[in-house]
Amino acid sequence: MPQHSPRELAEGDPFGADTLPYGVFTTADAPDRPRIGVRYGDSVLDAAAAAAAHGSAHAALLEQPTLNPLLAAGRAVWQAVRAEVRTWLADGPFHPLADVTLHLPFQVADYVDFYSSEHHATNVGRIFRPDGEPLTPNWKHLPIGYHGRAGTVVVSGTDVVRPQGQRKAPADALPSFGPSRRLDIEAEVGFVVGTPAGAPVGLADFREHVFGVCLVNDWSARDLQAWEYVPLGPFLGKSFATSVSAWITPLDAFDEARTAPPERTHPLLPYLDDSAAEPGGIDLSIEVTVNGATVSRPPFSAMYWTAAQQLAHMTVNGATLRTGDLFASGTVSGPEPDQLGCLLELTAGKGPWLEDGDEVTLTAWAPGPDGSRIGLGEVTGRILPARDVPAHGTATP
Amino acid sequence: MPQHSPRELAEGDPFGADTLPYGVFTTADAPDRPRIGVRYGDSVLDAAAAAAAHGSAHAALLEQPTLNPLLAAGRAVWQAVRAEVRTWLADGPFHPLADVTLHLPFQVADYVDFYSSEHHATNVGRIFRPDGEPLTPNWKHLPIGYHGRAGTVVVSGTDVVRPQGQRKAPADALPSFGPSRRLDIEAEVGFVVGTPAGAPVGLADFREHVFGVCLVNDWSARDLQAWEYVPLGPFLGKSFATSVSAWITPLDAFDEARTAPPERTHPLLPYLDDSAAEPGGIDLSIEVTVNGATVSRPPFSAMYWTAAQQLAHMTVNGATLRTGDLFASGTVSGPEPDQLGCLLELTAGKGPWLEDGDEVTLTAWAPGPDGSRIGLGEVTGRILPARDVPAHGTATP
Numbered sequence A, B: 001m002p003q004h005s006p007r008e009l010a011e012g013d014p015f016g017a018d019t020l021p022y023g024v025f026t027t028a029d030a031p032d033r034p035r036i037g038v039r040y041g042d043s044v045l046d047a048a049a050a051a052a053a054h055g056s057a058h059a060a061l062l063e064q065p066t067l068n069p070l071l072a073a074g075r076a077v078w079q080a081v082r083a084e085v086r087t088w089l090a091d092g093p094f095h096p097l098a099d100v101t102l103h104l105p106f107q108v109a110d111y112v113d114f115y116s117s118e119h120h121a122t123n124v125g126r127i128f129r130p131d132g133e134p135l136t137p138n139w140k141h142l143p144i145g146y147h148g149r150a151g152t153v154v155v156s157g158t159d160v161v162r163p164q165g166q167r168k169a170p171a172d173a174l175p176s177f178g179p180s181r182r183l184d185i186e187a188e189v190g191f192v193v194g195t196p197a198g199a200p201v202g203l204a205d206f207r208e209h210v211f212g213v214c215l216v217n218d219w220s221a222r223d224l225q226a227w228e229y230v231p232l233g234p235f236l237g238k239s240f241a242t243s244v245s246a247w248i249t250p251l252d253a254f255d256e257a258r259t260a261p262p263e264r265t266h267p268l269l270p271y272l273d274d275s276a277a278e279p280g281g282i283d284l285s286i287e288v289t290v291n292g293a294t295v296s297r298p299p300f301s302a303m304y305w306t307a308a309q310q311l312a313h314m315t316v317n318g319a320t321l322r323t324g325d326l327f328a329s330g331t332v333s334g335p336e337p338d339q340l341g342c343l344l345e346l347t348a349g350k351g352p353w354l355e356d357g358d359e360v361t362l363t364a365w366a367p368g369p370d371g372s373r374i375g376l377g378e379v380t381g382r383i384l385p386a387r388d389v390p391a392h393g394t395a396t397p
Helices: A047-053 A068-072 A075-088 A118-128 A203-209 A222-228 A251-257 A307-315 B047-053 B068-072 B075-088 B118-128 B203-209 B222-228 B251-257 B307-316
Strands: A022-027 A030-040 A043-046 A094-096 A101-103 A111-114 A145-148 A153-155 A164-167 A176-179 A187-193 A210-217 A242-244 A285-290 A293-296 A326-328 A359-367 A373-384 B022-027 B030-040 B043-046 B094-096 B101-103 B111-114 B145-148 B153-155 B164-167 B176-179 B187-193 B210-217 B242-244 B285-290 B293-296 B326-328 B359-367 B373-384
Touching: A030 A047, A043 A047, A047 A075, A068 A075, A075 A251, A111 A307, A145 A307, A145 B145, A164 A222, A187 A285, A187 A307, A203 A210, A203 A307, A210 A251, A210 A359, A210 A373, A242 A373, A251 A359, A251 A373, A307 A326, B030 B047, B043 B047, B047 B075, B068 B075, B075 B251, B111 B307, B145 B307, B164 B222, B187 B285, B187 B307, B203 B210, B203 B307, B210 B251, B210 B359, B210 B373, B242 B373, B251 B359, B251 B373, B307 B326
Parallel strands: A111 A326, A153 A242, B111 B326, B153 B242
Antiparallel strands: A022 A030, A022 A101, A030 A043, A043 A094, A111 A145, A164 A176, A187 A210, A187 A326, A210 A242, A285 A293, A285 A359, A359 A373, B022 B030, B022 B101, B030 B043, B043 B094, B111 B145, B164 B176, B187 B210, B187 B326, B210 B242, B285 B293, B285 B359, B359 B373
């Protein structure tokens, strides 16, 4: 195998030695051997090969088709492997990023989607429930969330087929069936659970259980969603696809980017009270592009509820956590018109929406040590036309 | 191993030769070898051992710790194995049911819960939204559903710890935290997906994808649910535990029990229109007991939406199906006061609710050939007191 040397990183490259996100890749010469790599600039460190070459005790954890065994190994191992990876940067082996195929980096156990941006929830409330208060009475007391479909979480780069379903505008007498006419994005940040838990995870134990961070585009069919979601929440308007980045950036990479969440306007119950905890926010700058043009720059630092609060809430009822559980922030929106994380908000519910052929890309970075940048892997996806579903009987693939 | 012979089956035993449900069991002499068994009366046919003894081509599918490989093998294999099992009844080997330990029979991929009893949805609507129409405008046009937590699906016999969380009655100024005071059951019927699908599954293809049927108790904390569920649906009020029967009865066992669903009062879109399809209902009689006393007899034949319609709806947007996907009917309630599938309805929202130590058991049977009965495995669970969660920081396991 010819040895590839990574080019020298440009100033501000978000994938330098302080980031080191993990992913799963294959190469053209071994398409049936998915294994774990680490992104470094525009290269991929073959972590599985490096571990074997250095006789690492963790070689078996890295010669795997998913990150799950590494996720399950626990925080002490995550820290030890990260330290080893740093030393392996000196001699690789590396592959050019453009030459590898990236796969879904972990097997998703349960997927929970939160709704933790006050700006987003307020904007959506105004659009979906124009006659009521924009925020429901519970919103400032608990991080609202719901379960999504784990089986349709796909890796960045996977095409997204336009979903079909029932739509009914308030003025229509009956619902109609067809391709969604209001296909949208949701720019979110996802958290990947490593260490399982059989008991509630308090705010202070967040780092023991969460391995890392990814970008999420929670594609949404607003017309399907509006018709179906009362009273049991979103279902087919979301379940057709959720895209995640191919790279999971370890939580420890964001130590310099910790930031206090917005001031709380309502008293919090003790299990959610983070006033005495380490700052729970992360100062991530997200950029949303559609067909290469920037449409928004949502600030993750504006989120009302933190990931530690989400995890504490999600488990306080006794729900167990599994390795591979994914929970996402909900749409990230800031207070400014150019900081909104979905087209629903960016267009005040009027569209235009995504068209067939549109390609959406999310990127994000946070401040690192000494002026460096810590990146999340991008999430990209292109819209394909809806499938043909015959009027009766079996659908045509 | 001493050979155990099953006693002669009593007239009407719901686990005779026309039922033959699959489960996963261990014996005291081999606690680390979970394998597939078939219930026959009060005995368990060791299907893995029988297959090996007979040199069955399917032996490897039955020497497994979960049903998933058998589920994934597809309908032709399901039918072939069922025919083989019938012949193995002649010579076993069998174990007494009381001597084996039963395990979660399959690895749950995604769990979807529907809301398909008109009686239940109407009763709940009156209780939760007394000022509005009991049924939401979409209810007669689509089978409403939402995703539940797959990771907290547990096998019958698993104790259920009373969940804690936020509750707020309308008269309260602020929510409070503590053990649920309104812990409830939901008697449901679940369908287990075998063959995966990458495209919408039309009504006619239901049997190609669904392997079998189980009983489900979708435990519900009504106080948590009432406070959290607007606008994104139930979350912690449900996610602490969902119990399923240890036995999965093959769909083919219910051929004699097919029944037409109630007359549709609203026109259906073509993908849900079952007016020309085989009868989609199943005439299952469910019995709910609390501490041994019968509290309800919900009739599954009264369900407005059928499992085939649920599957068609769940996939019409392009959502893929995986082996091990579980979808449940929603609470089964009939029109009569003694046919209601949850305490919320049985007590008109006033309680009493489940107390610590209460044991709930669901059983069900359907008519089989020649007057026989086809059983679902029972679902039982006992309520344990809530965990102690300190006011701050880490929860105590």
